[in-house]
Amino acid sequence: MEQRWIDQWNNRYSQEAYAYGKLPNAYLQEQIDKLTPGLILFPAEGEGRNAVYAARRGWTVWAFDISQEGQKKALQLAAEHHVHIHYLVGGIETLDNMPDAFDAMALIYAHIPPDLRSAYHQALDKRLKPGGIIIFEAFSKKHINYVTKNEKVGGPREPSFLFSLDEIKSDFAHYTFLELQETEIELREGLYHNGLGCVIRFVARKNNG
Numbered sequence: 001m002e003q004r005w006i007d008q009w010n011n012r013y014s015q016e017a018y019a020y021g022k023l024p025n026a027y028l029q030e031q032i033d034k035l036t037p038g039l040i041l042f043p044a045e046g047e048g049r050n051a052v053y054a055a056r057r058g059w060t061v062w063a064f065d066i067s068q069e070g071q072k073k074a075l076q077l078a079a080e081h082h083v084h085i086h087y088l089v090g091g092i093e094t095l096d097n098m099p100d101a102f103d104a105m106a107l108i109y110a111h112i113p114p115d116l117r118s119a120y121h122q123a124l125d126k127r128l129k130p131g132g133i134i135i136f137e138a139f140s141k142k143h144i145n146y147v148t149k150n151e152k153v154g155g156p157r158e159p160s161f162l163f164s165l166d167e168i169k170s171d172f173a174h175y176t177f178l179e180l181q182e183t184e185i186e187l188r189e190g191l192y193h194n195g196l197g198c199v200i201r202f203v204a205r206k207n208n209g
């Protein structure tokens with residue numbers, strides 16, 4: 001992975017304020033509150049707002065991200081809430097040092113480089129139990145029109161980093177989508193997600209066998 005990409009995220013997280021706030025993403029909160037707590041993984045989890053929320057709800061939480069500064073802020077947030085999370089610094093290879101089978105995974109604005117994306121999704125899939133749940137929210141290809149009108153809404157400016165419904169359906173072909181939407185939403189998340197944006201969000205269950 002390019003060092004410049006890692007540095008970019010470390011810079012963003014090295015300030016005192018939380019880039020996307022300390023509160024969980026609204027969709028993650030709404031969906032996770034419907035599930036029975038178990039073992040959950042948060043890939044590309046940044047400063048830990050979602051992971052810490054899950055831990056507060058009784059989940060056993062694992063997370064990873066390429067940013068060491070993100071890890072520091074996440075562990076600090078966990079300490080503020082008197083909960084524990086396991087958080088490894090690195091990419092998909094960190095899975096080698098994690099439990100084999102998760103009950104759930106939450107990909108929240110996990111805008112990883114496009115050349116890695118499908119391999120990431122495949123590797124994550126191998127670690128999700130049959131019947132396990134994925135909760136997902138991230139900016140869609142249509143978001144380009146929103147971020148060019150209002151840069152405060154944030155998100156990648158490079159279309160290849162944004163998600164399309166077709167790619168999602170293809171990467172998660174052996175899942176049953178309990179819901180799948182491409183929708184406009186108003187974001188109020190910390191310093192970098194403010195205003196109208198366009199996202200893809202879904203909840204999907206991995207098919208048995």
Ligand SMILES: C[S@@+](CC[C@H](N)C(=O)[O-])C[C@H]1O[C@@H](n2cnc3c(N)ncnc32)[C@H](O)[C@@H]1O
Pocket residue numbers: 001009020025043044045046047048049050064065066067070090091092108109110111112113116
């Ligand atoms: C927009 S932030 C989202 C952070 C967090 N999920 C949240 O919702 O607050 C995207 C995150 O992806 C991480 N990231 C980018 N490329 C990655 C990769 N190849 N592997 C793991 N994490 C990556 C970045 O470090 C950053 O923390």
